[in-house]
Amino acid sequence: MLRWVGRGRLWTFARxxxxxCHRREAPTGSTSNWIRGQSSVAQQPLCMTQKPRxxxxxxxxxxxxxxxxxxxxxxxxxxxxxxxxSAPPNSLVSFFDASLPGTLPVLNRRCVExxxxxxxxLNCHINKKSLFDxxxxxxxxxxxxxxxxxxxxxxxxxxxxxxxxxAGKKQSQVIPKTVRIKQIQLEQDSGKSLHDDLRSQTLIxxxxxxxxxxxxxxxxxxxxxxxxxxxxxxxxxxxxxLGTSQANMAEGQLRVDANISVHHPxxxxxxxxxxxxxxxxxFLAKAxxxxxxxxxxxxxNGGEILNETRSFHYQLGCTMSMRDKEGKQDxxxxxxxxxxPLVLYDATSLPAGADPQQVINIDQIRETLPELPSxxxxxxxxxxxxxxxxxxxxxxxxxxxxxxxxVIKETRAEPKKVTSWVLNTFLGYLKQQNLAVSESPxxxxxxxxxxxxxDSRTISSAAAKQVFEELWKREGKTPGQIVSEKQLELMEDRxxxxxxxxxxxxxxxxxxxDLKKGNPRAINKLIGLVRKxxxxxxxxxxIKEILEKKLSS
Amino acid sequence: xxxxxxxPQGSGRITAQVIEHLERLALVDFGSCEAVAxxxxxxxxxxxxxxxxxxxxxxxxxxxxxxxxxxxxDNVVEGNCADELLQNSHRVVEEYFVAPPGxxxxxxxxxxxxxxxx
Numbered sequence: 001m002l003r004w005v006g007r008g009r010l011w012t013f014a015r016x017x018x019x020x021c022h023r024r025e026a027p028t029g030s031t032s033n034w035i036r037g038q039s040s041v042a043q044q045p046l047c048m049t050q051k052p053r054x055x056x057x058x059x060x061x062x063x064x065x066x067x068x069x070x071x072x073x074x075x076x077x078x079x080x081x082x083x084x085x086s087a088p089p090n091s092l093v094s095f096f097d098a099s100l101p102g103t104l105p106v107l108n109r110r111c112v113e114x115x116x117x118x119x120x121x122l123n124c125h126i127n128k129k130s131l132f133d134x135x136x137x138x139x140x141x142x143x144x145x146x147x148x149x150x151x152x153x154x155x156x157x158x159x160x161x162x163x164x165x166x167a168g169k170k171q172s173q174v175i176p177k178t179v180r181i182k183q184i185q186l187e188q189d190s191g192k193s194l195h196d197d198l199r200s201q202t203l204i205x206x207x208x209x210x211x212x213x214x215x216x217x218x219x220x221x222x223x224x225x226x227x228x229x230x231x232x233x234x235x236x237x238x239x240x241x242l243g244t245s246q247a248n249m250a251e252g253q254l255r256v257d258a259n260i261s262v263h264h265p266x267x268x269x270x271x272x273x274x275x276x277x278x279x280x281x282x283f284l285a286k287a288x289x290x291x292x293x294x295x296x297x298x299x300x301n302g303g304e305i306l307n308e309t310r311s312f313h314y315q316l317g318c319t320m321s322m323r324d325k326e327g328k329q330d331x332x333x334x335x336x337x338x339x340x341p342l343v344l345y346d347a348t349s350l351p352a353g354a355d356p357q358q359v360i361n362i363d364q365i366r367e368t369l370p371e372l373p374s375x376x377x378x379x380x381x382x383x384x385x386x387x388x389x390x391x392x393x394x395x396x397x398x399x400x401x402x403x404x405x406x407v408i409k410e411t412r413a414e415p416k417k418v419t420s421w422v423l424n425t426f427l428g429y430l431k432q433q434n435l436a437v438s439e440s441p442x443x444x445x446x447x448x449x450x451x452x453x454x455d456s457r458t459i460s461s462a463a464a465k466q467v468f469e470e471l472w473k474r475e476g477k478t479p480g481q482i483v484s485e486k487q488l489e490l491m492e493d494r495x496x497x498x499x500x501x502x503x504x505x506x507x508x509x510x511x512x513x514d515l516k517k518g519n520p521r522a523i524n525k526l527i528g529l530v531r532k533x534x535x536x537x538x539x540x541x542x543i544k545e546i547l548e549k550k551l552s553s
Numbered sequence: 554x555x556x557x558x559x560x561p562q563g564s565g566r567i568t569a570q571v572i573e574h575l576e577r578l579a580l581v582d583f584g585s586c587e588a589v590a591x592x593x594x595x596x597x598x599x600x601x602x603x604x605x606x607x608x609x610x611x612x613x614x615x616x617x618x619x620x621x622x623x624x625x626x627d628n629v630v631e632g633n634c635a636d637e638l639l640q641n642s643h644r645v646v647e648e649y650f651v652a653p654p655g656x657x658x659x660x661x662x663x664x665x666x667x668x669x670x671x
Contacts, residue, residue: 074627081632089648090638094631098638110627131614138580140652152614195654203649206638330578340617358624 057264061292062272063228064220064259067235068213069245070189070252071114077188077212078105078148085251089205097210099143104338109360111186111212112155112342114244116365118214119156119184121238121372126362128344130155132186132336137329140204141191149215151333154185155342161218162374163234164392165227174388179231180219189213214245220259224292225285232256233281237373237395249280258288261305262295270295271305275319277312287312291319376401384408384415393423399437400427406444413451421451425465429472441474450479460539463488491538494546497530500538501546504530515551523547567593 073083081094096103119126131153134146159181164174191209193202216235222228236254239245247254261272275291278284290312295305310319345351347363371379377391386394394401404422408415426447430440450471454464463483470482483489491497504526505512511529514522523544530543572583583589635648644651 075625075629075631080625080628080630082629088635090635090650091648092632093635093638095634095638096631098641100638100641106625107622108627109624112624136578140650193652194649197654200654201644201646202652202654203646204652205649330574332578335615337615337617339615340620340622341614342622357626358621360624 059262059296060265061223061260061262061295062220062269063222063224063288063292064272065218065222065228065232066257066259067216067218067232068189068255069118069216069235069239069247070254071111071212071214072243072245073108073110073114073212075108075110076210077108077111077186079103079210080106081210083211084207087207089203090207092207093209097143097206099145105148105336107339107342108212109357112344112360113365114212114242115155115184115186115214116344116360116362117242117369118216118239118244119159120362120366120369121242122156122159122161122181122184122216124156124159124181124184126156126344127153128346128349128362129153130185130342130344132339132342133333134336136332136334139190139193140202141193141206141209143191143206143209147188147190148336148339149187150185152335154183155344156184157182159184161231161235161238163227163231164388165230166389166392174392177227177231179221179227182217182219184217185215187213187215225287225289228256228258228288229281229285232284233396234373236281241370241373241376243370252279255279256284258284258291260288260291260295262292262299270299271307273305273307273319274309275312276309276322283312283314286314286317287319290317294319384419386416386419390419390423393427397427397430397437403437403440403444407448407451410445410448411451411455413448413455417451417455421447425468429468442468442471446471446479453479453483457490457539459483459488460490460537463490463537487535488537491534494542497534497538497542498546498550500533501526501530501543501550504533505547505550512551523551567596 070083071077075081076083076094076097079094079096081097082092084092094103096105116126130150132148133151135149135151136146138145160178161181162176162178164176167173167175189208189211191204191206193204195202218231222231232254236247236249239247239254245253249255256278258275258278259272260275261270263270273291273295275287278287291310298305306321309322311322312319344360344362346361350359350361373395377388377395380386380391380394381388394404400422403426404418407418407422411418426440426442429435429442430437447468450464450467453459453467454461459467466486466488467479467482470477470486471479477485508526508529511522511525515526526547527540527543530547531538531540567589572589575581576583583592639645639648639650642650
């Protein structure tokens with residue numbers, strides 16, 4: 001029986017060469033449903049480590065991330081075979097990808113542009129000259145025995161990623177934080193291994209071998225799972241906005257490894273462990289927090305932390321050692337002899353008469369950068385008067401911003417009303433039934449029509465909620481149809497309403513007496529009765545006005 | 554850096570420890586005294602580079618450094634040759650290459666034949 005290596009599998013192979021063998025099993029398969037049903041990551045306390053025991057110092061955790069993002073391109077980094085998520089095994093493999101002798105790497109222009117765009121969006125310095133190197137290690141899914149990467153001089157360095165952490169009583173405050181970016185480099189992805197334990201063999205599919213990756217290395221400025229998760233989410237949004245990577249963790253387009261250590265503030269940094277096999281943002285936060293706590297517990301009990309690689313087992317919620325006794329890996333880096341340095345230009349250094357296909361102009365790329373999430377959020381706040389927290393929610397939920405903007409386009413209602421309905425009612429229904437925006441039974445047009453009816457005072461707010469509930473049933477009716485069918489229109493006929501109020505007052509003389517005696521709350525009872533009689537079709541404010549008028553007369 | 558650690562004594566002898574390390578890293582079996590002797594001669598040959606005075610000279614990054622790196626357009630022009638590629642494989646299962654399971658551990662160091670070079 002064949003299965004993908006990944007979640008829940010205990011690492012059992014020993015290593016060939018000395019050291020922690022590089023294992024990059026891609027997370028495959030979909031994220032399990034339970035992730036979406038749970039409360040958001042943001043509800044964890046902000047970076048609280050275990051309370052120190054009496055007489056002990058506080059602990060501080062240090063987290064560094066290495067993020068690999070698959071570049072969104074038609075063909076691979078150094079060859080012309082296709083980049084595609086699923087295809088028959090070994091059908092997207094060129095001779096170069098299979099490492100046949102006599103083949104040479106040819107750099108894909110689109111991948112370089114993607115790296116420059118990402119570097120610019122992350123405030124990096126773009127190196128006008130960068131170099132390619134070979135990183136050697138043996139694994140069946142790396143046919144060449146080395147990976148082409150950029151170790152000496154990567155394409156971008158010294159950037160920053162700003163993200164917003166939710167805090168405050170109701171997670172409604174957004175605190176901006178920044179993590180420094182050490183570097184961004186271009187490198188090749190490896191193939192995929194399918195382990196068949198029954199027959200003691202590994203099946204190799206090289207479709208993914210040679211796909212372009214952007215490795216983004218973050219400085220260890222993060223201190224807990226929540227910060228890491230939020231930073232990675234922001235990076236995901238940026239990459240998606242740029243179009244440089246689809247950054248879908250479930251499909252292995254975004255992979256994160258975490259380096260974690262703990263120490264007492266003021267003392268030197270502790271021994272770090274590397275945690276791999278993190279294939280969702282949720283697990284990322286859990287794994288990091290678990291590991292921090294594990295290290296603290298270990299040290300407080302007099303143990304020591306080994307510099308090792310650990311794997312996160314999501315069912316058990318813990319990290320386990322990928323036991324490694326043979327010392328550090330030696331990758332024997334050497335310059336890639338088949339590739340000259342990668343030279344980039346800007347407006348001032350662009351050589352005259354150069355073939356535009358053969359030169360990359362950093363300034364030109366900078367000018368064509370699309371709107372980044374942070375700018376989008378600012379714009380939403382300015383344009384629609386919403387709170388910053390709302391803009392975060394709109395961007396964080398896949399497809400929600402587009403939904404919101406489509407409603408805005410089609411409705412006359414005030415933006416604040418739209419914001420409220422989309423973030424509260426619409427999103428509430430989605431979350432309750434664990435649906436994505438794309439699975440919503442209510443279309444932007446339908447919601448826009450509903451909000452128009454509300455805005456034109458054709459229906460009351462309560463009626464609107466009823467209509468929304470009906471729309472959710474997916475019976476194909478428009479809001480207008482539901483309103484007429486259920487007769488939810490606001491009573492326009494003031495005369496009829498006055499009559500109703502009159503008869504209600506006659507039917508409940510006690511309440512009227514209470515009112516006349518000076519009990520102000522009695523009027524609410526009357527209003528309630530009238531509303532019920534009108535099946536919520538009357539505007540409560542109007543009912544109140546009529547009643548008060550009658551009472552005073 | 555890329556230069557391997559020079560033999561500490563500078564005498565050109567390669568220790569058994571270094572040989573074992575290299576064998577594991579490169580999966581190369583030195584196997585014999587002659588092979589090690591050849592290695593030592595090769596290192597001595599390369600060491601003569603040190604005789605060149607390189608003070609104040611910027612090292613080259615690559616012998617190709619004056620060349621232009623050609624940029625290919627992002628078009629799909631290759632692939633779809635699974636049958637051809639799989640012919641190279643000793644064993645194949647349904648269009649997958651077959652490899653031994655994971656990484657096979659080398660015999661433990663103390664289980665190995667004592668290395669002939671002393």
